[in-house]
Amino acid sequence: MAPPPNPFEALELDRAAERREQRDWLEQAWPSGRVVEVDFEGRSALDDRGGLGFRSGGEISASLPERACFLGLAEGRAYFALPGLHAAPDRPEPVGLREAASRLTPFDAGLFAYAKALLLWHTRAAFCGACGSATESIRAGHCRRCRNPDCGLEHYPRTDAAVIVLVRDGQRALIGRSPGWPERRYSTLAGFVEPGESLEDALRREVFEESGVRVGVCRYHSSQPWPFPASLMVGYHADALDPSIQLGEELADARWVGAAQLLDEVRRRETLLPFRVSISYRLIFDWLVEQLGRETVLEVTPEPGLRGPG
Template sequence: MNKFLNPTFNFFTSGKLNRLSVKRLDNEWIRNKIEDETSKFIVLSNLKILVQEKPVIHAVFFSIKDLPEELTVREKVIFLGEASGVNYFCLDITSFPDVNYFLGFGIFKELRSVAHFLDREVGAVLAYARAIINWHNNHQYCGVCGRPTFVAEAGHKRVCSNSECATEHFPRTDPAVIMLVEKNGKCLLARQAKWPQDQYSTIAGFVEPGESLEQAVQREVLEETGVYVEQIKYHSSQPWPFPAAIMLGFRATAVTENIKLGDYELEDANWFSRQDIVEQVKKGTLRFPPPISISFRLIQDWFDEDSPVGLEELIRSSK
């Protein structure tokens, strides 16, 4: 079996969390679980997660007895699911006036910057919390009539408060394609000017309304690099809640080679053989996105297919 088709292979995906979507409808069950002292709460402030830095960086979870009472009303907490007998909830404390209370437990950090320190099951539940709180933040008002919305189904639905409208809104995730393009033993990598120096990655872009994923792969590569691809094959996917994407990974074979930067997103794009990668990584003139990202996985999967040394080992030994 292709290891990349393992549903939990990529970081930010959990193999243990059961979302118990039917239980979200049961207000009494949710209330009982909120009050259960074994339940764990994740708090986010401005979409940042709370971590303790010592002895090593780890996420802070709260039990109900450690949370201010006004925060644990059913309308504020979002049920995430159950793992290993523990029920997980999250809540946004951005507007809570006494932020210092929480700073007594740790420090708020951007998930992306600390994810590589975290256990992958923990990383997955935090990514889920960040994604759904971001959705709530952006759907306080009805997109149909403009009136306020209210929370339903333990945080998995918002409903318009205008009874004549009553539109139901559900959490959304934005599909984006990300692809390793190859041709004759080389892969196509590119960089944006705002990225860290010497960092190259795979091509990526959002899926537009009215196109298939394969068309999005073809269009994005063509628009950004001028290269035409065919033989588009699905690889794996990764939730990427920065702020709201699901990355859909592909491999594609280029039919043309000439690079012509097209849409101003990229500063540079180039073809790299495995030998180019080995030499430039060793020289310190080529870097990749962090190993928790699907972009790294796509590059690694391609590189490792025909290299005596794996990409992670190459990077480790070149530091």
């Protein structure tokens, strides 16, 4: 049986890109559409059942706001994102995506991630990178165009590619800890892809820069949108050529661990794994299951992911 998808990976939404330039259709869809509001700190409100606190477009305004972004369609209903958050006495305090994700359904978590990433991009693309003039939102929030008639450059939402990898040496795996993390928190190694660099080359470079370990064969595992603020994490398992550790400047510690050793450390809370919603947790969990079996691993640490559908 295939493992469940990573959090934020399985958003069952038709993005309906063909509707983005159909202003009349968008205006008609707005009043009954469901709106995800995200404030400028990247937070949204939840409802009293712990789901996203949607409002209908008609509750917010009679017509489609210029700042609204069309996200797509699900079960015949249109979904929109809107910057800012309507305060109401009966509304719970807004929460960030990282905090809310483990409580949300896969659909709500994926939609929150989508809305947050798109709205954040708008705040960072308010001015043209070519001439410095102000930009305007077009195509239902999926493009910004320079207002300078002599420029007119169109800017599109960007995603920063990053690699994340569980490096293996026989039955051992490499885990590391960043300087700002709690003493017991360990994770897999990761880093951003540089211009003109393949994913595999980025992986080998980042692992060597951070730990001194040289990597050979790389095997794609899975990917995960990671809107903190705007990344796509591409996950791998990889084999070490030379397991010698020589720490670089980015890690406070790195070490090789066996599966049984790591699970025992987690059981005794001597080592803390990454947050369950992250692909790094998935990479480690799947390796532990491969080595020790699912039942053994689940006795100590839960399945990766979000709340079940419903």
